[in-house]
Amino acid sequence: MKHLVLASNNGKKLTELRALLAPLGIEVTPQDELGVSEAEEPHGTFVENALAKARHAALATGLPALADDSGLCVDALGGAPGVISARYAGEPKSDARNNEKLLAELAALPGEQARGAHFACVLVLVRSADDPQPLIAEGECPGRILAAPRGTGGFGYDPLFWLPELGKTMAELDAQEKNGISHRARAMARLLERLADRR
Numbered sequence: 001m002k003h004l005v006l007a008s009n010n011g012k013k014l015t016e017l018r019a020l021l022a023p024l025g026i027e028v029t030p031q032d033e034l035g036v037s038e039a040e041e042p043h044g045t046f047v048e049n050a051l052a053k054a055r056h057a058a059l060a061t062g063l064p065a066l067a068d069d070s071g072l073c074v075d076a077l078g079g080a081p082g083v084i085s086a087r088y089a090g091e092p093k094s095d096a097r098n099n100e101k102l103l104a105e106l107a108a109l110p111g112e113q114a115r116g117a118h119f120a121c122v123l124v125l126v127r128s129a130d131d132p133q134p135l136i137a138e139g140e141c142p143g144r145i146l147a148a149p150r151g152t153g154g155f156g157y158d159p160l161f162w163l164p165e166l167g168k169t170m171a172e173l174d175a176q177e178k179n180g181i182s183h184r185a186r187a188m189a190r191l192l193e194r195l196a197d198r199r
Contacts, residue, residue, distance in 0.1 A: 001195075003027045004125070005034060007057035007067035012155045017068065019179055020188045028066070036060040046070065046083055046122040047136060059129035070121035070183060072157045074145060076114040077105060085156065095156055099149060102160065106145060115144045119161065119170075119183040123191045135194045139186030143170070154178065 002025065006014055009032045018028050031038075039056035041049040046069040054067035071085030081088035081102065089097035106114050118140045125135040141163075149159030151171030158170035163181070170178065179185050 001026060001064055001127075003029070004064040004066050005036070005057045005061045006030045007036075007039065007053040007065050009038060013068055013184070016175075016179060016182070016184055017066070017188070019175065020185060024192070029063075031057045031061070031065075034061050034063075041069070041083070044083060046120060047124070047138075049083060050122045050124040051126075051134060051136075054124040054126045054134065055129050055131075058126050058131070062128075064125065064127050065129075067124045068121060068184065068187075069124075070119065070187075072102075072161070073118055073120055074102070074106070075116040076109050080105075082120075099157060099160055102145065102157065103147070106147075115146075116142075117145050117161070118142045119157075121183040121187040123184075123187045125191060125195070135191055135198070137187045137191035137194060139183045139188070139190065141170075141181060141183040141186065 004026060006017060006028050008014065009030060014028065014030050021028055036057055039053045041052065043049045043052065050067045050069035053069065054065045057067065058065035071082050073079045073082055086093050089101040121139045123137045144162045144164065146160050146162050146169065150169045151159050153173060154171040161170040163170065
């Protein structure tokens with residue numbers, strides 16, 4: 001497999017995934033460059049949404065498709081914002097409003113126990129739209145939610161997501177550091193293992 005379509009229009013996800021796939025010589029084209037609309041994401045789990053997005057892009061292009069569904073899961077909020085992380089504060093999507101809503105929700109909860117969280121990522125790779133055996137890989141990155149943002153890198157909830165072992169937020173990491181420890185990097189490592197097993 002030398003070329004696949006990324007079932008996302010998120011430029012920052014594209015940059016991360018291209019960097020992770022570059023060593024394998026796999027060319028990644030985002031679906032919008034091929035005229036593919038965004039798929040519906042009506043499901044309550046990351047894996048169902050990722051699978052729906054991958055099949056949609058593969059059907060529209062005839063190419064193998066890679067989809068990522070990921071988000072922030074906060075323990076004290078029962079896993080929210082979860083699959084609606086990008087739209088937590090409603091439409092139109094806004095990282096700033098999502099972060100404000102998250103801080104407001106957590107401000108009403110007592111103490112440090114309300115701050116545990118993790119980023120979750122599910123990657124799905126299909127060879128075709130009707131692939132009966134999609135490759136599915138999951139990755140998590142544990143951390144805590146700060147009371148105020150720090151850092152200017154990354155996207156989404158990165159400025160609020162504290163990594164205790166590094167003493168930094170996700171937004172304070174450079175691209176190489178982030179690609180070494182992120183939920184997406186961990187999911188990709190597992191996906192590449194499974195891809196190697198299939199070859």
